[in-house]
Amino acid sequence: MASYIVIKGVPALRLGFFTQTQQGIAPSMPATAGGGLHAIIGTLEQVGLALLWSMPLGLMAAIFLNETRSRLRRPVRIFVDAMSGMPSIVSGLFIYATLIIPLAKDNALFGFNGFMASLALSMTMMPTICRAVEVVLRLVPAGLREAGLALGASRARVVFSVVLPTASSGVATAAILGIAREAGETAPLLFTAFGYNLFNANPFNGPQESLPLFVYRFIREPSVADIQRGFAGALVLMVVILALFVVARIVGRDRTGTKKRRPSIWARLAGVADTVSPARGERQTATSRTVSPSLGDGLS
Numbered sequence: 001m002a003s004y005i006v007i008k009g010v011p012a013l014r015l016g017f018f019t020q021t022q023q024g025i026a027p028s029m030p031a032t033a034g035g036g037l038h039a040i041i042g043t044l045e046q047v048g049l050a051l052l053w054s055m056p057l058g059l060m061a062a063i064f065l066n067e068t069r070s071r072l073r074r075p076v077r078i079f080v081d082a083m084s085g086m087p088s089i090v091s092g093l094f095i096y097a098t099l100i101i102p103l104a105k106d107n108a109l110f111g112f113n114g115f116m117a118s119l120a121l122s123m124t125m126m127p128t129i130c131r132a133v134e135v136v137l138r139l140v141p142a143g144l145r146e147a148g149l150a151l152g153a154s155r156a157r158v159v160f161s162v163v164l165p166t167a168s169s170g171v172a173t174a175a176i177l178g179i180a181r182e183a184g185e186t187a188p189l190l191f192t193a194f195g196y197n198l199f200n201a202n203p204f205n206g207p208q209e210s211l212p213l214f215v216y217r218f219i220r221e222p223s224v225a226d227i228q229r230g231f232a233g234a235l236v237l238m239v240v241i242l243a244l245f246v247v248a249r250i251v252g253r254d255r256t257g258t259k260k261r262r263p264s265i266w267a268r269l270a271g272v273a274d275t276v277s278p279a280r281g282e283r284q285t286a287t288s289r290t291v292s293p294s295l296g297d298g299l300s
Helices: 004-012 035-067 073-082 089-103 114-139 144-148 155-168 168-182 209-217 224-251 263-277 277-300
Strands: none
Touching: 004 144, 004 155, 004 224, 035 073, 035 114, 035 155, 035 168, 035 224, 073 114, 089 114, 089 209, 114 168, 155 168, 209 224
């Protein structure tokens, strides 16, 4: 399938696709005329906002399910599993029925725009992130949690100072999985973003285009040039997803420019212990100061 999209999309893909919109483009013009800058910007903004809403919720839900012993874990897990199996079009219909229809007349924020699209996308992104992070947290050795608790740290301190740093790469992978899941969604955007052939960089005001809507719109046109534009948009969508993976790898790299070895988990646990019980450290220091002179006297 990827090779088919590449073969169909490359002939219509030019540099102008990344710098131009469809303003003033007629169906009779060649496929290389115009571009999809408005769709690329719309996709990045909508998926970025959806990640902003769903990442904290998914992370907190995964921590609640894996690190607590609350009786509410079972209903929360059932809710997350139900949301993960929910068709994406349902999220778009939900936002359309609960926010857009009753509130759009009084406030433009609740009309067709990228913000509404991000809310719909976050409803299907959050369970994906939650389940991925939960799997990663289960892989963290239980001995690390027990060591942190034995040193006197609270359970919350152990989670945020020991467990999450250990699983940081897995959390980043969960975010990438959420982005990859939502970047190609079309159905929720039909009822929220609505689509717009012109450039609109404000996701909070007015309809906004995205690459899935761009592909959906042009691939259904009878014109051969429009169909080729649709395949070019599909090709760019694959490239954008790949670029997001690369950006995530770059963000996760060490920016200090040095190859210093990261402190071991036991060093971090020692730091937690020093922070939690400084009085004990002071007593140990005082004891060592008292014992050391006596040892020196004995050796002399």
